Amino acid sequence: MDAPLEKQPRRFHDGGLPALGDFEAIPPDPDRDPRIVLERLSVEGEEQFALLRRIGYLDRVFGEILVPADIETFRTDLTSVPTIFTWLVPRTGAHLPAALLHDGLLHDPAEAPTYLADRPINRVQADRVFRDAMADTGTGLVRRWLVWSAVTTATMVKGVDTGFSRFTTWRHRIAVVVTLLLVATLGVLATLDLFDLAGIALPWMGDRPWWAELLGGLAGAVVIPACLALLWGRFRSAGFVMAIGLAVLLHVTAGVLLVTGLYLAAEKVAGLVTRRS
Structure with missing residues (x-):
């Protein structure tokens, strides 16, 4: 395992808003706490959420990441955990900002990225960002390594957007x-x-x-x-x-x-x- 990371909650910040209709864009503000504003939706009978304000995160490798790129189309199911494991990893909690960030970093390689960053981030890198971000939210060591291992296993099995042969x-x-x-x-x-x-x-x-x-x-x-x-x-x-x-x-x-x-x-x-x- 990597060396333990120091918790740095200020890496998460208010990501602002893009220009919408007659409203001007609101730029990211690194000095303000993130504002997680969710709208509950039902998509084909399944519960999903729209993120009504961007989340900003200052990654140790990629610098500032903003999620989502498109406020109007982005959808998330919060923390993607099978129901039988929610007793171990709940869908919401301290790790929620990191989970939303991870959801925003995963996208179909054939489509435009659902995040804003200075350079592309593949799925393997997104999993690492997720793990570090959980540390910054104060998520416990055991829980974040369990969650990271689970998403990494999914990445290995899917093999999508990884650069693997x-x-x-x-x-x-x-x-x-x-x-x-x-x-x-x-x-x-x-x-x-x-x-x-x-x-x-x-x-x-x-x-x-x-x-x-x-x-x-x-x-x-x-x-x-x-x-x-x-x-x-x-x-x-x-x-x-x-x-x-x-x-x-x-x-x-x-x-x-x-x-x-x-x-x-x-x-x-x-x-x-x-x-x-």
Whole structure:
């Protein structure tokens, strides 16, 4: 991992407004706090937001970045997190300015950029800006590395606007799939071993007292991801965080999925009963 960054909230500032209709442009003001003004919209049944004022950010590499370039067309879903993980990374909070900035930096390479900066910023660079910006908002170290690792994993899988060759893109995709699939599989086997089910006996757990097997399982949840992360090349830090996160949170995620599934099933049954009554 990189050296810890010093929190510098003043890097975020009021990004002003472009000229709109009869209203003159309002230039960015580095001396004013950012004004996050959102309008809630429903786009094809999905909740999205329009950003009614630009956010300015002074990046350590690219200098001043303004988001969005076009106030009238830019849309965001805030922090793009699957519902089952919002208990870990909420859609809003201290990290919201950084999340909006990241949304503004991602765009279809065939279209005009949705941000204003002195030079182009590709998706890999946007992910790094996001991580640094989260540090400047005061987002905790663990949370920002989890979020950065998640968006970096998505970048590796999509391979869009990265500058990767076709071979590199597929190498990254294979590394991600192999790592996450192997960690999930070993997590299931380790659980069966811990409860002495199906005759499973992993080498690092074996047939020992439960506490010794638990310690062996925790050790495996660190050592094995560390080795698999090497497959991720320059993104090995993200691979390490993602693999360990999956290993440690596998059972919690499974529990949340189960509860979510029961809730959705109950809602569906309640809806059917209501319509029939």
